[in-house]
Amino acid sequence: MARKGLNTDRIVEVAAELIAERGFDQFSLRELADRLGVKTASLYNHISSLSELTSNIGQIAFERMAGQLYSGTEDVLPFDTLYHIAIGYRKFAKQNPELYKTIVKIPSTGSSGLIEKGQSLVHNLYPVLEACGLSEDDIIHFSRTIRSAMHGFVTLEEAGFFGTAVDADESYSYMVKALIQPLKTELGRSFLYNIKCKGS
Amino acid sequence: MARKGLNTDRIVEVAAELIAERGFDQFSLRELADRLGVKTASLYNHISSLSELTSNIGQIAFERMAGQLYSGTEDVLPFDTLYHIAIGYRKFAKQNPELYKTIVKIPSTGSSGLIEKGQSLVHNLYPVLEACGLSEDDIIHFSRTIRSAMHGFVTLEEAGFFGTAVDADESYSYMVKALIQPLKTELGRSFLYNIKCKGS
DNA sequence: ATAATATAACTAATACTATTAGTTATGGAG
DNA sequence: CTCCATAACTAATAGTATTAGTTATATTAT
Numbered sequence: 001m002a003r004k005g006l007n008t009d010r011i012v013e014v015a016a017e018l019i020a021e022r023g024f025d026q027f028s029l030r031e032l033a034d035r036l037g038v039k040t041a042s043l044y045n046h047i048s049s050l051s052e053l054t055s056n057i058g059q060i061a062f063e064r065m066a067g068q069l070y071s072g073t074e075d076v077l078p079f080d081t082l083y084h085i086a087i088g089y090r091k092f093a094k095q096n097p098e099l100y101k102t103i104v105k106i107p108s109t110g111s112s113g114l115i116e117k118g119q120s121l122v123h124n125l126y127p128v129l130e131a132c133g134l135s136e137d138d139i140i141h142f143s144r145t146i147r148s149a150m151h152g153f154v155t156l157e158e159a160g161f162f163g164t165a166v167d168a169d170e171s172y173s174y175m176v177k178a179l180i181q182p183l184k185t186e187l188g189r190s191f192l193y194n195i196k197c198k199g200s
Numbered sequence: 201m202a203r204k205g206l207n208t209d210r211i212v213e214v215a216a217e218l219i220a221e222r223g224f225d226q227f228s229l230r231e232l233a234d235r236l237g238v239k240t241a242s243l244y245n246h247i248s249s250l251s252e253l254t255s256n257i258g259q260i261a262f263e264r265m266a267g268q269l270y271s272g273t274e275d276v277l278p279f280d281t282l283y284h285i286a287i288g289y290r291k292f293a294k295q296n297p298e299l300y301k302t303i304v305k306i307p308s309t310g311s312s313g314l315i316e317k318g319q320s321l322v323h324n325l326y327p328v329l330e331a332c333g334l335s336e337d338d339i340i341h342f343s344r345t346i347r348s349a350m351h352g353f354v355t356l357e358e359a360g361f362f363g364t365a366v367d368a369d370e371s372y373s374y375m376v377k378a379l380i381q382p383l384k385t386e387l388g389r390s391f392l393y394n395i396k397c398k399g400s
Numbered sequence: 401a402t403a404a405t406a407t408a409a410c411t412a413a414t415a416c417t418a419t420t421a422g423t424t425a426t427g428g429a430g
Numbered sequence: 431c432t433c434c435a436t437a438a439c440t441a442a443t444a445g446t447a448t449t450a451g452t453t454a455t456a457t458t459a460t
Contacts, residue, residue: 003426003437025307029418041419042438050418105305107225110360118361140366141374144356145349148375152352153344160310161318161347166340174341175348178379178392191388192378203408203455229447241448242409250447 004038008046011036012056016099019057024101054102055111061099062117065092070124079184081128086150086176089121093154104155122147132183138192146179204238208246211236212256216299219257224301254302255311261299262317265292270324279384281328286350286376289321293354304355322347332383338392346379 014035019027029050033040047053069088076084093100106114122143129139153172162168182188214235219227229250233240247253269288276284293300306314322343329339353372362368382388 006437028416030416038437039439040417041440044419045437101308104355106359108301108359115360118356119363137366137370138374141371142378144353144362144368144371145375145378147361148352148356149345149349150352151356152348152350155304155355156318156344156348156351159306159308161315162344163319166337168344170337171341171344174338175345178342178345178382181391182378182382187387188391191381206408228445230445238408239410240446241411244448245408 004036006036006038006042006046008056011043011046012053012060015053016057016060016102019098019102020096021098023098024105051107051109052111054106055109055114057099058103058106058114059111059117061096061103062114062121064096064099065089066117066121068092069121073124078128078131081124082146082180082183083176085122085124086146086180089150090154090172093158097158100154101158129183132189134183134189134192142179142183149175149179204236206236206238206242206246208256211243211246212253212260215253216257216260216302219298219302220296222298224298224305251307251309252311254306255309255314257299258303258306258314259311259317261296261303262314262321264296264299265289266317266321268292269321273324278328278331281324282346282380282383283376285322285324286346286380289350290354290372293358297358300354301358329383332389334383334389334392342379342383349375349379 011032015027015032018032018035022031029040029043033043036043047056065088069085069092073081073084103118125143125146126139129142134142153175156162157168162171182191211232215227215232218232218235222231229240229243233243236243247256265288269285269292273281273284303318325343325346326339329342334342353375356362357368362371382391
């Protein structure tokens with residue numbers, strides 16, 4: 001009964017480790033407790049439920065992603081930040097498929113912490129988009145667009161919805177450029193504004 | 201012990217109904233069996249496992265979506281098919297959130313039936329894209345791009361990742377046009393080809 | 401029409417799951 | 431050194447999917 005010095009952070013950390021190793025679908029509190037050298041019920045002194053724990057794991061997944069996305073981002077030319085984020089996003093998802101799956105499969109509790117961390121992933125886009133002369137609303141629209149595209153792509157790819165006939169790397173590159181390229185030229189931006197001014 | 205005339209199709213149908221009503225996370229074989237007036241174990245005469253059942257539900261979700269997407273698509277001008285599919289996709293996802301969630305949360309078995317039905321959702325795009333003069337590869341790239349964008353958008357929106365400050369309808373409209381509009385003009389298409397010819 | 405066979409639905413049991421209540425022992429604060 | 435909070439425990443509950451084995455029914459062949 002000696003105390004193991006357990007705390008919430010350590011539990012979340014080891015849980016993430018376990019999910020990364022064995023897969024989200026295989027994860028259970030029993031296995032987690034085993035690895036922590038403790039009985040299952042003891043976890044409840046530090047967490048309130050499995051779904052809360054899952055949400056916390058999703059949050060640290062986002063945090064790690066953000067860390068990886070923004071490391072060495074200072075050297076990079078402002079505009080290339082867009083590409084940097086887009087490429088890094090999929091890279092992380094491919095390197096940590098089970099962790100990313102956790103985000104996808106989180107029960108719909110609408111955890112505000114998770115949502116904030118998810119949104120902050122593309123925060124570095126904003127100054128660049130401002131510099132392009134996009135309005136506040138357009139910045140939101142574009143941000144949602146590229147997040148949707150990135151998230152949708154890695155999700156569909158991981159789930160096997162893309163065939164193998166055509167290289168997925170190329171498709172991703174195509175998609176990212178189709179979204180970003182127009183921002184780079186006066187011509188493309190006028191295109192965007194045109195879109196904005198037209199009715200639905 | 202009188203036979204209830206049960207079969208796999210009916211089970212899947214009622215399961216989908218149950219998920220639509222009570223939510224994917226609340227779904228269980230017990231509740232399903234109850235509604236079918238049968239004991240849980242009896243279901244196994246018709247299905248082989250829960251995950252197989254879930255995959256089947258995902259398939260009929262895709263089928264219904266395709267049905268809704270392509271109903272009255274003959275009247276529509278060829279090019280507007282693109283918009284028609286994009287708008288219909290999100291419309292279905294919003295009308296059947298729990299059913300769509302099923303697709304998202306399906307265990308990663310890589311069911312080939314599911315994958316085919318998912319891919320066929322955008323099949324009607326192909327002739328239109330061909331008519332635009334896109335190469336075979338570009339058609340695949342574009343198809344993956346718009347599927348990613350649509351799927352990502354409805355998933356993130358449903359999960360609450362978009363704030364309420366800016367209307368999501370507008371964002372979706374923005375996204376769809378940003379992807380499709382370039383195909384409509386010689387200028388935009390040359391833009392696309394340009395993208396294709398450049399290295400990554 | 402009757403007998404044989406396949407199988408739908410059943411009961412009962414297994415092995416898991418998360419979660420809660422109540423107990424014991426430990427580490428730190430006063 | 432004592433008190434108190436609480437970490438870790440044991441034991442139990444209610445739920446899950448799944449399997450094995452039994453019984454009755456419906457269909458098929460004779």
